[in-house]
Amino acid sequence: MEQQDIATGPEEHRTTTVEQGRFCVARCSCGWRGPARRARSLARSDAEVHGAG
Numbered sequence: 001m002e003q004q005d006i007a008t009g010p011e012e013h014r015t016t017t018v019e020q021g022r023f024c025v026a027r028c029s030c031g032w033r034g035p036a037r038r039a040r041s042l043a044r045s046d047a048e049v050h051g052a053g
């Protein structure tokens with residue numbers, strides 16, 4: 001069994017965008033990952049939609 005650091009506070013979605021090669025992927029502190037995008041602006045909008053939803 002592995003122990004994981006799981007935040008037990010209120011739901012918090014801290015999103016960031018990570019560049020992977022020629023793509024950009026939105027990531028969230030909750031573990032969510034968006035699809036690979038060619039433009040960071042698209043990855044950011046993915047993150048915004050996730051955080052809002």
Ligand SMILES: [Zn+2]
Nearest residue numbers: 013028030032
């Ligand atoms: Zn999230």
